[in-house]
Amino acid sequence: MDMSQYLQIFIEESKDNLQSLNENLLLLESEPDSEQVINDIFRVAHTLKGMAGTMGFVKMQHLTHSIENVLSEIRNGKLHVTSDMVDILFQCLDALENYVDQIIKTSAEGQEEYKELLVQLEAILKGNFAPAAATAPVEAAPTPSSNDGESAYVLPAEVEYIKKQAIDAGLNVYKINVLLASTCMLKAARAFIVFSDLEDMGDIILAEPNAQEIEEEKFDQEFMVVVTTGESVERVKEVIMAVAEVDGVTVEELILRASSEEETKEETKEETKEAAQAQDQGQGPQPAEVQPEKQHTPPPASAPPASAPPASAPPAAGKTNVAGKSVRVNIDRLDTLMNLVSELIIVKTQLEGISGGDVQTNSETNYSDSVEYLERVTTSLHDAVMKVRMVPVESVFNRFPRMLRDVSRKLGKNIDLIMSGEETELDRTVIDEIGDPLIHLLRNAADHGLETTKERKEVEKPDKGTIHLRAYQDGNSVVIEVEDDGRGIDVNRIKQKALDRGDIPREVVENMTDQEIMDLLFRPSFSMAQKITDLSGRGVGLDVVKSKIIALGGNVEVATELGKGSKFRVRLPLTLAIIQALMVNISSEKYAIPLNNIQNIENINSSQIKLVQNQEVIVLRNQVIPVVRLDTILELPSSDKDDLIVVVVRKGEKQVGFVVDSLIGQQEIVIKPLGKYLNNIHMIAGATILGNGEVALILDINTLV
């Protein structure tokens, strides 16, 4: 029976089920005796098992079944929940997630059986579960959430499988690192030659970065491939070194399971020295990139689990996933869309009637009426479609509690994650991209930001470190904050570091404000240098975070207080966002003020405005509020009316009253950027197109307050 039509549903539901399992399992750990929670978990796991079975994913079904057995014992009170047990269960969920990912890519569940996990589940059942062994399978089953670099040597499961087969067949398996000359212009072309030379000798079973990324030159000087071949190490090396502009090659033989690191290490060192020399000659613009220590250069996140046996499966590079992207939409929004479309059809019929020579009515007015109607409908339709694309950030946030639990277990720190504003909406495209940078920031906060429990005791902080993750809409952007109450960042140390590096002139560094110095953290390879000198280590890869966020049109800032904690603030523009705004008239022009900035609106008489230190203020409910005349700021002729309308806006603690000429009303507006030529005008956050096609500017309250 053909199941492919159900595949999409299966994937969607499995993801949901896994997410709810993750959440409930976290709950279970904190309230191990709650019958409600364990029942929920059991029910969801059972559903998952049933679905996997129906779809014919036997291995997945088998694993879920084993999980279910353990859960059932817990439910019956025969087993007591421990953190180690929860660890194993989480690993099982990761394994299930891997199955689902594999299914998304290939619509098959793959070869991996996660035997270790099955054995451990069995052990839990039998009651002779040894927590000490619990950490082992974390390495064995690389999970999407545990990609912090240490696992770089662990091959993805399928590759491991092919490797086994190749070794059984008497072939050699080599892990080859190729370093291209820093002067190399056509890196992709050189890499391609290396690839084709290797393919002449054997099969490439894994490449990092993957083939497509290499093709697009998305790598630095170095890339890694794993090949199976009958040739010797020397021969392989010789062939690769023969390619022009290759500076260094390390070839490492991979042996079954117990990897022969000892044997290969010497060779590695020797070769990288050679590479480093070559780099020196080529005056190495990125010294940090070729540190010999940096064996796991490409983040294993990009380790393509999709690389399959060359013969049996189509190349994964460039292949789109079997299952497409989808958005969950509130049924109300769809109804609105539906209604609008039916209105569109009505307009169409009207217009047809007019052109069909229906002259009984006054066709002139009828026509313009219909066009006006059409205009209204299309505008609303546009809005409605935009809204459909908006997704609450919850869909990104909901995997963080689980991730932070893992991190805190690993680090041995007690961490509390407090999230707020999950309902804040962002465009789907942004949502898809924002996950990784946030993971990075959260990990940073947990790893480097928070002190160890011992250190916290010494400085008399509560044992439990707190990380706040907040999302909120601020004017025309969505702000996501990651704040920890840890040790903070020492500005002077960054400054010292910058001076030591010497790529910024001393006098420039000396004159920098604290904020500017903090921004140095986001410079590429700044972090690497920090690590080597054994500074706090804060900022590893922050440049990657920054470049990603900038690519989304946002920015990221950091604020810190030594000893109290630091706060990373990611600001994302709502390029496609729709906001509620108050439309106002100022002189002859129309402006929009984002509604969520507005505190209240007051009618006052000009005599109520007082002067305090040359600043106009009003006193409202015993509060002194500075007043800004928008017409002056916007270079418009000022009015000398007596009755003024003051829109009081709030930003943080500050309140400011803006004098406007008249109010038009509340309106939903779509924010459009002013484009690159006008982005230096700070008090304007963007523009919007009004119902009549005219443009109105949106005031940026943040800079005006």
Added chain:
Amino acid sequence: MDITSKQQYVVFEMDKQNFGINIQSVQIIERMKSIMRVPKSHLAIRGVMNLRGEIIPVIDIRRLFNMDELENTEFTRIMILRMEDALVGCIVDKVNEVLDIDPNQIEATSTMHGKIDSSYIIGVGKVIDGDEIVTLLNHERLVEVAFGINE
């Protein structure tokens, strides 16, 4: 680009003078629309307009060329120029025609003086059959100056 081949220029009028911009960079020519002033922008920027849902800045060429302000007429047009990654509108008095101009017929203008900054001008093109003279403009420079880039 082939040097010997003729280039096409969109010819427009400002204060009775003819100017030309390479047709490759002209996206579209629009009738005058409502333009929203942008406070604190450079003098030569008239504001922003809505071009089919996109907000694009509009340059007032008269201000850039130190010419007197002029009321819009029925001939006033907005020429939408395609820059590297953005669109920019330019208000011109009137758009006349599209002309083929032979590169050999373009003369440098270093000796000419006038109200218009000579850096905007590539050269003066003559049309073979006819006595028309067209001042050819470097639109990239025009946009740079208008927005105060690289000053």
